[in-house]
Amino acid sequence: MKKEDTVKLISAEGFEFVVDKKAAMVSQTIRNMLTSPGGFAETQLGEVTFPEISTPILEKICQYFYWSLQYASGKETEFHIEPEITLELMMAANYLHT
Amino acid sequence: MSSQKKRNFKIEAFKHRVELDPKYAERTWKVLEHAIHEIYNHNASGLSFEELYRSAYNMVLHKYGEKLYSGLVTTMTWHLKQIAESIEAAQGGLFLEELNRKWVDHNKALQMIRDILMYMDRTYIPSCHKTPVHELGLNLWRDHIIHSGKIQTRLLDTLLELIHRERTGEIINRGLMRNITKMLMDLGPSVYQEDFEKPFLEVSAGFYSGESQQFIECCDCGDYLKKAERRLNEEMERVSQYLDARSEAKITSVVEKEMIANHMQRLVHMENSGLVNMLLDDKYEDLSRMYNLFRRVPDGLSTIRDVMTSHLRETGKQLVTDPERLKDPVDFVQRLLNEKDKHDKIISIAFNNDKTFQNALNSSFEFFINLNNRSPEFISLYVDDKLRKGLNGATEEDVEVVLDKVMMLFRYLQEKDVFEKYYKQHLAKRLLNGKTVSDDAERSMLVKLKTECGYQFTSKLEGMFTDMKTSQDTMQDFYASPFGDIGDGPTLTVQILTTGSWPTQPSPACNLPPEIVNVCEKFKSYYLGTHTGRRLTWQTNMGYADIKATFGKGQKHELNVSTYQMCVLMLFNSADGLTYKEIEQATEIPASDLKRCLQSLALVKGKNVLRKEPMSKDISEDDTFYFNDKFSSKFVKVKIGTVVAQKESEPEKQETRQRVEEDRKPQIEAAIVRIMKSRRVLDHNSIVTEVTKQLQSRFLPNPVVIKKRIESLIEREFLERDKADRKLYRYLA
Known part of the structure; x- marks a missing residue:
């Protein structure tokens, strides 16, 4: 996959997740970051740091991106969420406008 | 996650970060304010979107939304004031360009600001009923730039000036114009309308009212219309190039009103080039242009139509009442047909085949054709002329075309029964004298009349055709019967006409020469023998005869003459000279017919088998007639014309x-x-x-x-x- 088509998402602990841009743009916030006309640092570097999102949550989020891309429109499948991370995940979702 | 949202799951914000130091809001806002400055200064590349977004996010979460919003308004206003100053400072032609550039910048900045403040846009603004960021940016731009005292009038003046320059033929930067008008439209339709469109329309009205005044003084109608059309197209193109599409109807209606509606009457009635002249000269292009332009304004078409109608009625009236024209009925009808063709063509080419125009044309024709009560007679004469000779060599389609045209005129007639009367007379003459060139054409005309007026109208005409057919059969039977043995007497052909079907006028039978009377008697006894209870009367005024004559030097000619002429000529078998009185007594031909018949025998050059004394151009009752020994002709067969199918004289009429x-x-x-x-x-x-x-x-x-x-x-x-x-x-x- 070409570098331009991917984006690096970095968690609070410094873990890096390289995901498809298309998948990342499931989040409205990330979409704005990457498409805003001004050329912010994120757009130029192709990486976004989330100092308030922990690694497990970001991982779950990335899984959700791909799941959403594949199934959100139509098929009845479950996206499994462990109950113990639900709250944090919710907050991140609000932040990312997903 | 979205599935949870659907269950209306209330999301609590980051509550664990309540321990805020009071400076937090101030500090965060400073970060954002700095970022906005940087964005306006094109310095955004060093900024982290995530950080700014998070700052704004946190501010809103911690109930500092109001501070964030008002801070944004202040900062943006400050920037726009800067921008206004820089635009005001721009010199002359650079003004629009500067304005445009700043507009583009502002738009871009606005987009970025909206993106980083997205969370505020999403949550804080709807709940507080504030203006969303993007709209806020446009409103601020409108208030501080477009409506700033120094820019507002200057902008309008510059735009109108540029448009005026383009109208007078200069090239202007259309792309820039498009961007500026686009900007006005983006700021809301009311901004575009109030700050540009309205004054634009007013100025245009003034411009075109002046220009049209100038044109109308110095151009003829055709040129004027060309110019008006060009202007109209220019305006339409202008709209498509750099104005809002909704302006098209408005500006075109301005041009239409100023250039066409206000001068409509004058244009139509313009001397030497107005509508009437265009019609006369078949100026299809000009007419079509006039039609298309006038169609756009109220009453435009009716103006054209009225003038055309009155023109048609006027010329038509002249045509049908001009005594010169009445001398030649065929020409008269031909002229009517030409006139009709001409205008049909104009309507189909230039007036888009407009039904209302066709109706106007028809009603005009109906109006003036019936002004002359001889029209039915003339139309019948025209058909007579065509069916006698005019259609020689014409194909069947041509015949149909001519007949269809005649039927069209016929439809205009109010006195169709008069036409019928004349048509019957003319048809009778054609049939009896064997002058019809085409049976098919006759029949086709009959069918047309029948479809037009019904069975009743043509039943007698059809009866005439039937009579002709039965007469033929009867004659065959007669010659086959014992009565038919006529020895070396003259051959007789009788046509038996049913009384009532034919337009026969009771006329006293003339005295036929004894040779003929003999054969006639034979036929009479044959006919009455086979058909009992019938009466036969002889219509001597209708027949014709072929006779052989030998002249002075022994040259022989075959003369084709009418029955009356034959009776006269036969008298000269026994006498060389006879006075008018003697002839009248011997034949008992009615005076007017006799005069006509003598005229054709003695006075027509090349066919003067009789000589008259004294020589004069008219027949008088004191004249004496002699057999013309010196008669000569190149042809063996000489057809002595009778004065046929002329239009009727006054008393006959x-x-x-x-x-x-x-x-x-x-x-x-x-x-x-x-x-x-x-x-x-x-x-x-x-x-x-x-x-x-x-x-x-x-x-x-x-x-x-x-x-x-x-x-x-x-x-x-x-x-x-x-x-x-x-x-x-x-x-x-």
Whole structure:
């Protein structure tokens, strides 16, 4: 996959997740970051740091991106969420406008 | 996650970060304010979107939304004031460019600001009913830039000035214009309309009112229309190039009003080049242009139509009442047809085949054709001329075309029964003299009349054709029968005409030469022998004969003459010279016919088988006629023309008219009875209307005549007047 088509998402602990841009743009916030006309640092570097999102949550989020891309429109499948991370995940979702 | 949202799951914000130091909001806002400055300064690349977004996010979460929003307004306002100053400072032509550049910058900045403040846009603004960021940016731009005192008028003036320059032929930067008008539209339709469109339309109206005044003074109608059309197209193109599409209808209506509607009458009536001249000169292009332009304004087409109608009526009236024209009926009708063709063509080419124009044309023709009460006669004469000779060598389609055209004129006639009368006469002459060139054409004309007016109209005409056919058969039978042995007497061809079908006028039979009388008698006894109970009378005024004559130097000629002429010529077998009186006595031909017949025998050059003394151009009762020994001709067969199918002389015309009036009486009576039979009781005026309606396919009955007929019917006890109301009539069964 070409570098331009991917984006690096970095968690609070410094873990890096390289995901498809298309998948990342499931989040409205990330979409704005990457498409805003001004050329912010994120757009130029192709990486976004989330100092308030922990690694497990970001991982779950990335899984959700791909799941959403594949199934959100139509098929009845479950996206499994462990109950113990639900709250944090919710907050991140609000932040990312997903 | 979205599935949880659907269950209306309330999301609590980051509550664990409540321990805020009071400076937090201030500090965060500083970060954001700095970022906004940087964005306006094109320095955004060093900024982290995530950080800014998070800052704004946190501010909103921690109830500092109000601070964030008002801070944004202040900062943006400050920037826009800067921008306004820089735009105001721009010199002359650079003004628009500067404005445009700043607009583009502002838009981009606005987009970025909206992105980083997205969370505020999403949550804080709807809950507080504030203006969303993007709209806020546009409003601020409108208030601080477009409506700033120094820019507002300057912008408008510059735009109008540029458009004016383009109208006078200069090239302007259309892309820039488009961007600026686009900006005005983006700021809201009301900004575009108030700050640009309205004054633009006013200035345009002024411009075109002046220009049209100038054009109309110095151009002819055609040129003026060309110019108007060009202007109209220019404006439409302008709209498509750099104005809002909704302006098109407005600006075109301005141009239409100023350039066309205001000058419509003057254009149409312009001397030497107005509508009438265009019609006369078949200027299809100009006419079409006029049609298309005038169609755009109210009353435009009706103006054209009215002028065309009055022009048609005027020329038509001249045509049908010009005594010069009346001398040649064929030419007269041909002119009518040409006129009709001409205008049909104009309507189809230039006026888009507009139905209302066709109707106007038809009603005009109907109007003026009926101005001349000889039109029915002339039209019949025209057909007569065509069916006699005019169609020689023409193909079947051509014949159809000519006949169709005639039928078109026929439709305009109000007095169709008069036409019928004449047509019958002319047809009779054609049939009896064997002058029809094409049986098919005759039949086709008959069919057309039948489809137009119904069976009743043509039944007698068809009867005439049937008579011709049976006569042929009868003659064959006659010569095959014992009566048919006529020895070396002259060959006789008899046409038996049913009384009533033919327009025969009772005319006293002339004295036929004894040789002929002999054969006639034989035929008579044959015919009455096979058909009992019939009466035969001889119509000597209608036949024709072929006779052989030997002249002075022994040259032989075959003369084709009418029955009357034959009778006259046969007299010269026994005498060389006869006076007019002697001829009249011997033949008993009615005076007017005799004169005509002598005229054609003695006075036509090259066909003067008789010599007249004294030589003069007219036949008088004192003349003496001699057999012309010196007659010579290149042809063996000489056709002595009779004065045929001429238009009627005045007394004949009167007579025909009288007969027509006479014929109408029973028709009117029949109509009255038909109406009364179904209605039982009716007042006078209604009867008149009904009768007129029933009969108008044949003629227009005169109300006075209808009244007389009603009276006559009352006398004969078909009707009676109501005893209470004298205006009512009652039907008596």
